[in-house]
Amino acid sequence: MTFTIILLVILAILIIWPVSIYNKLVALRNRFKNGFSQIDVQLKRRYDLIPNLIETAKAYMKHERETLEAVITARNQAQQVEKSVADNPADPAAIQKLAGSEQALSGALGKFFALSESYPDLKANQNMMQLTEELTSTENKISFARQAFNDAVMNYNTAREKFPNVLFANIFGFSAASQFQLESPDVERQAPKVSF
Amino acid sequence: MDFFSTQDRTRSTTRKLIFIYIIAIIALDISIYFVTLIIFGVAGDMGISSFWIPELFIGVSFVTLAIISIGTIFRVYQLKKGGSAVAEMLGGRKVSMSSTDFNEQRLINVVEEMSIAAGIPVPDLYVLDNEPSINAFAAGYSTRDAAVGVTRGTMEQLNRDELQGVIAHEFSHIFNGDMRINIRLIGILNGILLIHLMGSIIMRSGAYGRMGSSGKNKNQGGIIIFGIALLIIGYIGMLFGRIIQSAVSRQREYLADAAAVQYTRNPDGLAGALHKIAASVEKPTLNDAHAMELSHLFFSKSFKSGLDSLFATHPPIDKRIEALGSALSQEDVMKRSASKKRSKNQTKSQDSDKGHNIMDPEWILAAIGTIDSQQLSKAGNILAGLPQPVKDAIHEPLGAESLLFAMLLSGEIEIETNQIEQIKKMCGSETEFAVLSLKQHLSKIKPEWKLPIVEIAIPSLKEMSEEQFGRFRSTLSELINADGKVTLFEYALEKIVTHQLEVVYSKKADPEITHANLNKLGGEISLLISAIAHETTGNPEEAWNAAIQTLPVKLKEEFTFIKQSDCTFDAVDQALEELGKSSGAIKKSFLNAALHSIAQDGISNRKEMEWVRAMAAAIDSPLPLM
Numbered sequence: 001m002t003f004t005i006i007l008l009v010i011l012a013i014l015i016i017w018p019v020s021i022y023n024k025l026v027a028l029r030n031r032f033k034n035g036f037s038q039i040d041v042q043l044k045r046r047y048d049l050i051p052n053l054i055e056t057a058k059a060y061m062k063h064e065r066e067t068l069e070a071v072i073t074a075r076n077q078a079q080q081v082e083k084s085v086a087d088n089p090a091d092p093a094a095i096q097k098l099a100g101s102e103q104a105l106s107g108a109l110g111k112f113f114a115l116s117e118s119y120p121d122l123k124a125n126q127n128m129m130q131l132t133e134e135l136t137s138t139e140n141k142i143s144f145a146r147q148a149f150n151d152a153v154m155n156y157n158t159a160r161e162k163f164p165n166v167l168f169a170n171i172f173g174f175s176a177a178s179q180f181q182l183e184s185p186d187v188e189r190q191a192p193k194v195s196f
Numbered sequence: 197m198d199f200f201s202t203q204d205r206t207r208s209t210t211r212k213l214i215f216i217y218i219i220a221i222i223a224l225d226i227s228i229y230f231v232t233l234i235i236f237g238v239a240g241d242m243g244i245s246s247f248w249i250p251e252l253f254i255g256v257s258f259v260t261l262a263i264i265s266i267g268t269i270f271r272v273y274q275l276k277k278g279g280s281a282v283a284e285m286l287g288g289r290k291v292s293m294s295s296t297d298f299n300e301q302r303l304i305n306v307v308e309e310m311s312i313a314a315g316i317p318v319p320d321l322y323v324l325d326n327e328p329s330i331n332a333f334a335a336g337y338s339t340r341d342a343a344v345g346v347t348r349g350t351m352e353q354l355n356r357d358e359l360q361g362v363i364a365h366e367f368s369h370i371f372n373g374d375m376r377i378n379i380r381l382i383g384i385l386n387g388i389l390l391i392h393l394m395g396s397i398i399m400r401s402g403a404y405g406r407m408g409s410s411g412k413n414k415n416q417g418g419i420i421i422f423g424i425a426l427l428i429i430g431y432i433g434m435l436f437g438r439i440i441q442s443a444v445s446r447q448r449e450y451l452a453d454a455a456a457v458q459y460t461r462n463p464d465g466l467a468g469a470l471h472k473i474a475a476s477v478e479k480p481t482l483n484d485a486h487a488m489e490l491s492h493l494f495f496s497k498s499f500k501s502g503l504d505s506l507f508a509t510h511p512p513i514d515k516r517i518e519a520l521g522s523a524l525s526q527e528d529v530m531k532r533s534a535s536k537k538r539s540k541n542q543t544k545s546q547d548s549d550k551g552h553n554i555m556d557p558e559w560i561l562a563a564i565g566t567i568d569s570q571q572l573s574k575a576g577n578i579l580a581g582l583p584q585p586v587k588d589a590i591h592e593p594l595g596a597e598s599l600l601f602a603m604l605l606s607g608e609i610e611i612e613t614n615q616i617e618q619i620k621k622m623c624g625s626e627t628e629f630a631v632l633s634l635k636q637h638l639s640k641i642k643p644e645w646k647l648p649i650v651e652i653a654i655p656s657l658k659e660m661s662e663e664q665f666g667r668f669r670s671t672l673s674e675l676i677n678a679d680g681k682v683t684l685f686e687y688a689l690e691k692i693v694t695h696q697l698e699v700v701y702s703k704k705a706d707p708e709i710t711h712a713n714l715n716k717l718g719g720e721i722s723l724l725i726s727a728i729a730h731e732t733t734g735n736p737e738e739a740w741n742a743a744i745q746t747l748p749v750k751l752k753e754e755f756t757f758i759k760q761s762d763c764t765f766d767a768v769d770q771a772l773e774e775l776g777k778s779s780g781a782i783k784k785s786f787l788n789a790a791l792h793s794i795a796q797d798g799i800s801n802r803k804e805m806e807w808v809r810a811m812a813a814a815i816d817s818p819l820p821l822m
Contacts, residue, residue, distance in 0.1 A: 008259045011394060012266050023274055027284060034290045038593065038659055041294045137633065140626035144594035144664070151661030 018172075021165050025174045028159050029090060032152035032177060036089035038145040039180065043082050043102075046138045050075045050109075053131045057112070060122035067112055074108040077101050092178030103182055150179040204780040216440055217384050221264055224391065224433050229256045231425040235418045260391070267390030272383035278699065279336030279343025279375070280320050282382075282493070286333075288322030288345045293591040293656050299351040304591075305579070306360050307344060310367055310459075312575035312648050314567045315812070315819040317696050318655045319344045319370070323351065330354065330473045332495040334366040336375045338816055341699045344370075350495075353476070354469055361456055361466030362495055367567065368455030371818075374448050378493050381444065385437045392430025399423025445509040453516055459567035467520045470496075474513045557791035561784070564818050571821045578645055578821075579652075583637045589630070590649065596656035597623070597668050598630035600693065602638050603646055604675040604686060605631075615678045622671045644802055647809050648821065650689055654696045665701050669694070684731075684803050687765050688810035691772075695814050711778035714747065714785055718754030720771035721747075721786055725755075727763040728790055728807045734797025736760075743793035747785055772814040783815050 054068050061068065078101040085094040116122055123129075157176055160169045233252060275281050280290070291300050303321065311318040319336070322345035330349045336342035344366050346359075354362065369375060399420055457463045473496050496510055510516075579587070589595030601619055606612050620628040641649070660668060672693070676686045711717055725743045732739040740757045747755065775786060790811065794804045800822070812819040 008394070009262055011397065012263045012390065015390070015393065015397075016266055016270050020270065020274070023285075027277075027281070030284050030290075034292070034659070035661070037290070037292045038294070041292050041296060042592070044296065133633075137630060140629060141592055141594045143626055145592075145659075148593065148659060148661040148664055151663050155662075 018168050021168050022172050025156070025160060025165065025169065025172065028152070028156040029174065029177075032149060032156050033089055035145070035149035035152045036086070036180075039142060039149055040082065040086050042138055042142045042145060043078075046135065046142065047075055047079045047082070049131060049135050049138065053128070053135065054112075056125060056127050056131060057116065057122060060119045060125070061116065064115055067108075067115055071105075071108040071112050074101070074105040078105045090175070090177050092176065095178040095180050099180055099182060106182070146180050146182075150181070153177045153179045214380075220388070220433060220436055220440075221261070224264070224388070224429060225257050225260045227429050228260050228391075228426065229253050231422065231429065232256055235422050235425065263390055263394060264387035266387075268383045268387035271386035272379070275379050275382060278338075278341025279334070280322075280341070282335035282379070283320070283322040283333075283343045283345045286322075286324060286345065287326065288324055288343075291321040291323055292659075293321075294588070302356060303346065303351055303359065303363075306356065306363050308579060308652055309572055309575045310360075310363060310567055312578065312652065313571035313821055314367065314371075315564075315648075315651075315821060316342075316370070318652055320655060320658070321345070323348060330469065330476060330496070332362050332366055333493040334369040334375055335378065335493055336370070337379065338376075339370060339818060340696055340816060342370050342375065349476075353472055357460075357462060357465035358469040358472065359465075360460055361462065362469050364456035364459040364567065365452045365466060365495060367459065368452040369448070371455070372448065372451065374452070377444060381441055385434070385441065388430060388433040388437050390430075392427060392434055395423050395426030395428070395430050397423070399427060442509045446511055449510050449516070450519060453520060457520060459569070460572065461569035463520050467517055470513055470517050470520070474517070557788060557795050560791055560820060560822060561788050564787070564820060568820070574821055578648065582649070583640055585634065585637050586641065586649075589634055590653045591656055593656050593659045593664070594626060594630055595634070596653040597660070597664075598627050599634055599638070599653060600650065600657075600689065601627065601671065601675060602631045602634040603650070603689065604672070605635060606679055608679070611679045615675050618674050618678065619671060622674065623667055644805060646685070647688060647692065647806065650692055651696075651813075654693070657693070657697060658700050662701060665697065682765055684806050688806040691769075691810040692813045707777045709777060709779055711774070711782060714782055715754050717774060717778060717782065720774045721789070722755045723758055723763060723767055723771045724775070724786070724811060725789055725793055726758040726760075727768055728804055728811075729757070729793050730760040730763060731801065731803040731807060732793070732797055733799045733801050739793045739796045742796035743789040746789050746792050768811075772811060775811075776815045783817055786815075787812065787817060787819075 050071065054071055058068060078098075081094075081098050081101040085091070085098045088094060159165060160174055160176065229252065233249065275285075283290075291304065293304060295301060295304065300323070303323075307321060308318055316339040319334070319342040322343055324331075324345060324347045327347035328349045329347055330353055332344070332346040332350055334342060334344050344363065346362070350359065350362060400423070401419075453466060456466050460466075494510070496513065511519075582590075586599065589599045601615075605615055616628060616631065619631055657665075657668070672690060676682055676690060714721070725740060729736045729739040729743065737757065744755050775783065787808075790808050794800050794808065805822070809819060
């Protein structure tokens with residue numbers, strides 16, 4: 001009798017325990033996925049701004065076609081990658097790829113802004129000023145959202161690796177997630193720092 | 197029924213539910229006892245000597261209770277985080293407030309308008325992407341952790357009026373405290389479900405054991421039968437659970453429909469939504485596995501059952517449309533609006549007599565926990581009237597953070613330079629940049645709108661990570677203390693923000709109700725009313741007396757007017773903490789008194805309003821737009 005009782009109680013715990021671990025990991029995973037959607041909205045906004053920016057600059061920077069095209073190419077590529085990541089931000093490879101393409105885009109933009117320094121007319125253009133301001137604030141929002149996302153990923157990864165969660169994480173298919181790191185923050189910050 | 201008494205009533209309904217639950221458990225326990233007795237008595241060698249074997253009964257009861265309570269406690273604990281936990285359990289995706297998707301944007305607008313009008317924090321919004329049918333739900337414990345979810349079909353197929361009708365229906369669930377009961381129900385069902393689940397596991401393991409040892413043990417057969425019996429008992433228990441579930445739920449749906457019409461003054465919206473559900477090929481049933489367990493949460497039926505009349509958690513659609521139709525044609529709707537107009541005219545004439553803006557405490561009190569269509573359109577106007585950069589800022593975390601910082605800038609050059617330096621130091625140049633650009637737009641906003649704007653910014657603030665929130669919190673208090681003193685506005689802002697965000701970041705549970713007697717809170721209420729009365733444009737003594745007159749107590753001596761220097765923010769904080777632990781009836785008496793104190797001199801000034809907004813937020817009471 002006592003044996004049956006103990007057996008049943010153990011059984012109940014054995015059902016509850018993995019389920020609660022599972023639920024906790026799901027909650028943490030949802031949190032960083034939500035975090036990514038916050039980045040995503042701003043990335044899209046940035047992709048929308050860039051063509052306008054280049055269009056405005058074209059009239060002034062006639063001899064810099066290459067640089068302008070490089071920005072557009074980098075932007076298109078980043079947009080492609082972003083679309084695939086948005087479906088599954090839990091995939092570390094996808095996030096790394098996005099980091100790479102965003103890095104390239106920031107680099108191209110940085111070059112563009114450096115060049116635009118030597119076109120005073122462009123700098124004085126009302127439209128250009130407004131677009132730059134908007135781009136700057138969008139990039140700031142991205143970096144804030146990115147920080148929140150990275151914190152959430154870290155929490156998830158830590159919970160995943162903790163004992164006893166680690167015993168179940170792989171069985172339930174909770175793989176490690178990757179933070180969205182942009183390697184040299186200097187390049188990233190260069191664009192916003194340009195003041196008109 | 198007003199907001200406070202329905203809140204109190206749901207607590208007692210919850211007690212009733214618990215009573216039914218206990219009876220169900222006892223019944224389950226007894227049936228399991230007999231099954232065990234018969235099976236092991238027959239299969240074992242002992243034979244049935246008696247129907248009453250105390251040791252066996254205690255053992256069985258212990259195990260049954262343990263299993264059921266583990267199941268229930270586990271689920272309730274899991275859902276302790278409130279509405280968002282339920283929404284995520286259903287596979288909901290949180291809608292980003294800065295979404296550019298047209299449908300999501302429209303949903304956000306509808307929900308925000310309604311929240312401002314009703315004066316509750318904006319609930320978390322979720323979309324069920326995999327559900328093409330039209331359905332919606334509300335979940336959570338209180339107004340601060342509420343979540344509202346809609347299916348993709350709802351966003352795509354309904355027009356704005358219909359969507360508003362559906363959301364109004366869900367808001368009425370929030371006000372009626374239905375969500376609290378619903379979560380309890382989920383817990384109860386889960387406990388019984390676990391018995392059922394154990395049955396199936398025992399049956400299977402018994403069957404495996406039998407295959408392995410090829411009938412070595414005579415008990416194996418018994419175990420299988422025991423498993424089957426548990427399975428069946430669990431199943432019957434589930435059926436009873438479902439009947440309780442649907443009985444509780446069905447009546448509430450009619451109430452919520454009626455309330456939705458009352459809020460929007462537009463029965464066509466809700467009726468249109470119901471018509472679309474009735475007409476759509478996609479039945480409102482959901483694909484998600486949790487649909488049955490959580491069916492009582494939804495706007496319309498979320499699962500199909502053969503015995504609809506017994507188990508349906510929702511009344512049939514045509515009945516609901518019919519009920520709306522009769523509400524529509526009923527003259528009393530017109531009468532009500534006519535009498536309302538009349539009373540409005542009366543206040544208006546008083547207005548012109550005194551030449552001040554007057555507010556009617558009775559009206560505001562009655563409006564708590566409901567939505568008025570006029571407030572709804574006023575809220576819409578406020579939102580639409582915000583400068584675009586402010587509107588954008590409200591909807592994303594960095595902007596929301598910066599907007600609040602910008603509101604706290606002192607205006608005096610020296611202090612402000614310090615404050616901006618602080619912001620840069622603690623939160624980085626991104627925040628500094630955003631604060632500076634928002635500062636200029638903020639001056640165009642009417643001061644009395646600032647606190648409602650803070651409330652709409654809350655959902656975006658919730659998207660910060662814990663680290664970011666920590667930084668935000670300490671920067672906020674640095675900015676407030678920058679000039680060495682705390683103004684009322686600063687206090688109110690901090691109170692609202694910390695109270696609403698505590699749920700998310702410090703996981704502080706809802707306070708237990710420990711006070712049911714107004715007289716015991718004499719000191720606290722005296723302090724809070726005094727604090728408001730001192731800000732009156734007229735005579736503080738008179739404002740105080742007007743407030744105390746309204747309190748339904750015999751011993752008015754318990755209440756003493758406290759001098760202004762003693763009404764410190766710390767003291768007020770403590771008093772609010774205590775008041776937060778009191779019943780709805782006490783909160784109502786308090787708010788009534790506070791509103792009378794404000795209204796006494798016929799002028800409601802900004803400081804009085806800031807006090808009452810901060811206090812209402814701290815005790816989780818909605819406070820409609822005025």
